[in-house]
Amino acid sequence: MSESRGVRVSQWRSLSTEEGPAGAHGPPGRVETADDCIASEVPVAFTFNRVSHVVMMASPCDLEDFAVGFSVTEGLVGSTDDIENVRVIPRTGGIELAMTINEAWFDRLATQRRNMAGRTGCGLCGAENIEQALRRPQPVGRALETSHTAMQNAVQALENHQPLQARTGAAHGAAWCSPQGDILALREDIGRHNALDKLIGGLLRSGSDPAAGFALVSSRASYEMVLKTAAAGMELILAVSAPTSLAVEFAERSGVTLVGFARPGRHNVYTFPERIMEWG
Known part of the structure; x- marks a missing residue:
């Protein structure tokens, strides 16, 4: 195991194959062994x-953040004040x-006990019926203003803020960005929901107001990713990939x-393009 800045990876031997013309990357059909960094x-x-x-x-990594973010975005507590210890x-x-x-x-949680195991992040987490699955937090505020240029600045900077992804190619990132497009905080995880929960938990634990910036995620924008964004009070989510209809x-x-x-x-x-100013 190696660890740096909260990033944990394992060293494994792997068998690599490569095809190509002789002289470009060595003989065609080359097979060799090498060390790979595998995400834990x-x-x-x-x-x-x-x-x-x-x-x-x-x-x-960032497990205290995960605990707090998951609890808040899943509606298991009303706020961090309801969490006494982690x-x-x-x-x-x-x-x-x-x-x-x-x-x-806790009494409220006991009435809706849910079981789920073996998934890499889940925004719905075993909800028992459609009403639970499609819950809706309070509508977000209308204070955020950003620009197309700011969002592009954040997108272009994202890769340089993802050490786990750079080393393993197996991690999602969730970033909190200023309205000007600066990446102020970022968390990584093998699960996209987990990464966003860790980001939100980290912001809440540090006393930051998530609504003061926007979320940037390296994944698609599914219903649960938007749900978690709204539950944290963030007014904008920027996704590298596609959204779903829901x-x-x-x-x-x-x-x-x-x-x-x-x-x-x-x-x-x-949705709601009025928060975004023109290019400039």
Whole structure:
């Protein structure tokens, strides 16, 4: 194992094959062994007041942020004030995130016990019916103003802020950006939902106001990604890949500006374009 700046990877030997004309990369059909950096993936069990709630597959870094962000965006607590304690406990084969929450929220949680295991992040996390799955937070505010140029600045800077992705090619990133397009915080994980939960949890734990910036994610914009953005109070989510139909519908209902297909030089705005000023 090697670790730096919260990034954990494993060294493995791999067999690489390469095809091409002789002289470009050596003889055609070359086979060789090399060291690969493989992203760590471990089961992470969430327990509340010593009662098991869910098991997620995740990258074993920024776990306190994960605990707080997941709890808030899933509506398991009303705010960070309802979380009394978070402990990261190594277990055989995985990690436990042991949280203590106030009794009122724990009683509420006990009425909707849900089981889910073995998934790499899940925004719905075992909801028992359609009403639970399609829950809606309070509509977001209308204070954010940014620009097409600012969003492009953030998109072009994203790659340089993802050390785990650079080393393994297996991680999603979620960034918090200023209205001017500066990346102020970023979290990575093998799961896109996990990365966003970690980002939101980190912001809340540091006392930052998520609504003061916008989210940039290296994945598609699914319903649950927009849901988590809205639950944190962020008014805009910028996704490198495509949105889903339900994501667009939810963004319209919750007041979130949804931007997809964000690549250098282009992006598509699907909802509430009035938050975005012209190029400049």
